Amino acid sequence: MTGDNGPMTALRAPFTTLALRRAVFCVLGVVSAAAILSAPALGPALGVLFLWATGALSDQPAPAVAPVFLFLVPLTVALLVVLAAPIGRAMGAVHRALAGRLLDVHVDAPPPRPSRRLGAVVSDGPGWRAVGYGLLKVPLAIPQGYGAFCYVFGLANLSYPLWWPLFRNHPAGTRLGPVWALTPFGAIGTRTFAGTFLIAAAGLAMLLVAPWLMRAGTTLDVAAMRRLLGPRRLAERVRELQLTRARAIDDAAAMMRRLERDLHDGAQIRLATLALNLGMATEKLGADGPPPDLAQARELVALAHRGAKEALADLRDLVRGIHPPVLDNGLGDALATLATNSAIPVAVTVDLPDRPAPAIETVAYFCASELLANAAKHSRATRIALGVVRSGERLTVTVEDDGVGGADPAGPGLSGLARRIAVVDGRMRVRSPDGGPTRVDIELPTHV
């Protein structure tokens, strides 16, 4: 039976094993909410028990034992602060297990605590998130408890007409007290067999409502569990890594395509033309003896010569685009070379105590190259400052010009740059108000 053929499903809903499991989960939810609510009172209550057991409470007047509580209350608070996270973790584990067993909902465990030191225990993020779940459990237990109540007492009320003939078969005229039944609208009492059918009807109504209440309660609970008891940060990180990995793959594929295109339309066609010209020149020179057409041959060789030089220039540009050889000497040299090729004067300051990872140097170089090219194309600037500084484990590349501004971080150039930077966990900040100036800061890790 599918879920959407209405009345039959609604009638069957209370009598499925799922409903029973939900009822158990809801009852346990109410129990744990009660336990969580009573946790802060545990210390003082134990104190009272101790005083009562030793007889102090009956012998001493209240003011004499009051100082004990002045001590017990802060002690409880301190204990709660220290123990909250580990208790939260344990309670979270229990609830994840309950959800897995009873609701078939599997919530992954958060990463384990890094160490057993007090600092790590108190500042344990997943532990405190589990505490948050515990506090949320109290309001969540209200629909759960209500649903479980309707379920259990609905079943009980439905059975009243069965019990009546069994236990109320007294001789006629015997006067008895009414029997009572609990409903959400208060207790109903009856003295007649007919009245038990009213109770049974109320029971049926409760039973029909119960699955939906319990479902609402458990659905909210499961949502809270996924948020607070699961490995949230890690999952986010995984998503982020998946995204950047996909971008890295796309970028690599795009780069290969561009490379193929550059070679195909550049050096390859030049070399093919060069071969063609040399082939024609060979014919003009003839196999042996005096050349049949020396002038044409000379012209063709000159053409081929020029073609060869152009092919070389093409290849040189391409090679520099793949990996500038000067980058092997370090970012400082590479950026200085880059600056000398810029149409706008560039002041370069590189302050690096040691060399970052080669991949980071490459990313930093291409960012600087792209930003300088952008500035040359769009900014109408008269000077550019290009700086690289190291702070801790991060490296910041700054390109600032005195141009007209208005650079769009969402444009194809800058967003492409941001994608490449994100792959190595870097960040880019663009400030470019209309009218200028433009400043772009790129922060990169020193090692991948």
Added chain:
Amino acid sequence: MRVVIAEDAAMMREGLVRLLTDRGFEVCAAVADADALRSAVAATVPDVAVIDIRMPPTHTDEGLRAAIDIRRDQPDVGVLVFSQYVETRYATRLLADRPTGVGYLLKDRVADVADFVDALTRVASGGTALDPEVVGHLMRAGRDTAGLASLTPREREVLSLMAEGRSNAGIAAALVITAGVVEKHVASIFAKLGLPSSDGDNRRVLAVLRHVGGG
């Protein structure tokens, strides 16, 4: 002989025009994209069109598609498709109907002017010119299935040259042997592969290509 050239790289196009004019061809049109090629061929009805496979706007296989259209619409126009790399699949598509008046060469081949002009003339007069590179692919692919293993190395050379579209005389010149020896090799190859012997060069190419899986 009248030629239309379609090639998007200007220097290559100019080189081809120069080469073919020099060799006595009449270049009716030299264009840079597939649409211009279609209208030029329709307008001038050349003997043969030299077509670069990769042209604007998508730089994928415009030239090939234009070549297939031309072969369908104007069967008398030979098409010589050329590109910087060869794809066996392209060759298969090009040869799909009939292996007549069609060629598929690497661009590198223009360097050997005499061979290139020979191939172009063959295609213009209804023959076939397949790049040795394409034939090599097909032969390697058919090595196990087509029984090529039973051929002697010399017979395999002859088979490759046949597949390229060369005549017996052309094969004899390429291998520096006499025409009679070539004929003996050809007969032996057809017997070993179980192919019906055929007289015309074109039907022979078709049989060989079908056999190795290219047609």
